[in-house]
Amino acid sequence: MKREIKFKLNGEEVTAEVESHWTLLYFLREVLKLKGTKEGCGYGECGACTVVIDKMAVNSCLFPVMEVNGKDVLTIEGISGPGEALHPLQKAFIEEGAVQCGFCTPGMIMSAYALFEEKKNPDDEDIKEAIEGNLCRCTGYVKIIDAINAAKRGK
Amino acid sequence: MKRFDYHVPQSIEEALNLFKSLGDAIYIAGGTDVMVNIKRKKISPKNLISLRNITALKVIEKGKELKIGSCVTHEQLLKDKYIEKYYTALHDAVRKLGSKQIRNVATIGGNICNAAPSADTACPLLVFDTKVLIRNEKGERKIPLHDFFLGPYSVSKDEGEIVTGFEITFLPPYSGSAYIKHSRREAMDLAIVSVATRLTLSPEVDIDFLKREAGEKTYSEFESRLLSYGITVKEARIAMGVVAPRPLRAKEAEDYLCGKRLTDEAIREASEIASSVAKPRDTLRGEAWYRREMVKVLTRRAILLSAKRAFD
Structure with missing residues (x-):
């Protein structure tokens, strides 16, 4: 069933016609062609599809697109600064070597982004809690935690 | 994914009416179970009625x-x-x-x-x-x-x-509770077995003294002394997860503990009873014998933690 929704995506007001059974992830990747958000498991286990909705990290693979109506959605494409300057988190991930295959990276960064929205000065435990729903099969997480700490110091 | 229509009622009445008029529908709240079940084709409703905007x-x-x-x-x-x-x-x-x-x-x-x-x-x-x-x-x-x-x-x-x-209902004074989940991972994991307890105590010793003790002592120091105070258990509740087809109260263990003085012996006996009430299965996550053993351990720990928290 086709339905109309209005919401804010990466700072811009969007009005779109969607199928009511779509997930937010499907809409982002297959319709809007925003391919930064990844589909890993598709069941809310891995966090590769993490986006930020109203300042909270959410698995977009389980999020019905109809529920974003009236909400503020931020994806990895929306966090860079003017002139496509990288976000401090993106820079820190590169500089600290926190990216290997890169598949978990957008989700990790969005989880970290939501953490900074909630806490200005998170400690290691806060960081681990923020990324507990994001699986990385390459790094062993240490570099990722280092990168988030580096971004915190750079703020 | 199978197609469904998605409804967003703003009130409970509207949601009830929608269900009645739609027929083939299920309610959805956060969706972290419902969406997974739809994706895994365990359910295929024609309509979802969202409760999260109410x-x-x-x-x-x-x-x-x-x-x-x-x-x-x-x-x-x-x-x-x-x-x-x-x-x-x-x-x-x-x-x-x-x-x-x-x-x-x-x-x-x-x-x-x-x-x-x-x-x-x-x-x-x-x-x-x-x-x-x-x-x-x-x-x-x-x-x-x-x-x-x-x-x-x-x-x-x-x-x-x-x-x-x-x-x-509000808990009486000197109540404390704890839930201990035993799982292999800290996050994103289901319990192998879990235990919750709640105690309401009736301290017959100087309460201010106990409170000071609870505040000043480390957990292990307080734990070892807590049991020597002779505090009476007024009310006890013990519930266990993943030991039966549904979450289970260990009523026999609760009854045993009720009215008893909180001693190491009493706690161990209650834990044994709780374990004997548990009817776990062998599954990939853990075998039945192991779950029964862990019920003993977790019940004891949860009771001690509840008792300490009763004075926090």
Whole structure:
């Protein structure tokens, strides 16, 4: 069933016609062609599809697109600064070597982004809690935690 | 994915009417179970009726009783200082539930209505003698949570009825509770076995002295001395997860402990009884004998922690 929704995506007001059974992830990747958000498991286990909705990290693979109506959605494409300057988190991930295959990276960064929205000065435990729903099969997480700490110091 | 239409009612009445007029429909709250079940083709409803835009269901009320709306998210519960202080077992449970992404959307009503034998909020709510509030066209009905669970993924509710919330009576002074989840991973894991306990104590010794002791001593120091004070147990509740088709109260162990002095011997005996009531299965996550052994360990630990928290 086709339905109309209005919401804010990466700072811009969007009005779109969607199928009511779509997930937010499907809409982002297959319709809007925003391919930064990844589909890993598709069941809310891995966090590769993490986006930020109203300042909270959410698995977009389980999020019905109809529920974003009236909400503020931020994806990895929306966090860079003017002139496509990288976000401090993106820079820190590169500089600290926190990216290997890169598949978990957008989700990790969005989880970290939501953490900074909630806490200005998170400690290691806060960081681990923020990324507990994001699986990385390459790094062993240490570099990722280092990168988030580096971004915190750079703020 | 199979097509479905998605409805966003703004009130409970509107949701009930929608269900009646649509026929083939199910309710969805946070969706972290429902969407997975649809994707795995376990269910294929023609219509989803979303409950998460109904403001009345998203409130934690602290009036004559504690009332938690069914669409309160786990993150909301986790951040509630009142629940952390007085209903600590529930705080323990939501701390280790899923992941941040899951807690941000998943609701307590969803966790209970999904009725997994491992549902993390079930055991804490059981030890608080929680009642389930259910709405249908005729009005509201209220049943004890203990009677609400029928079996794995099965609850005592007609499909069209809506669980609106949970009613919890205020606990008497000197009550403490704890929930301990035994799992292989800290996050994103289901319990191998879990235990919640709640004690209401009747201290016959100087209460201020006990409070000072609780504040000043480390946990292990206080634990070893706590049992020598001769405190009487006024009320005890013990609930176990993943040891039966549904979350289970160990009533025999509760009865044993009630009226007894809280000693190491009494706690060990209660733990043995709880373990003997448990009827776990062999599964990939853990074998039955192991689960029975762990019930003993976790019950003992949860009782000690509850006793200590009764003076916090």
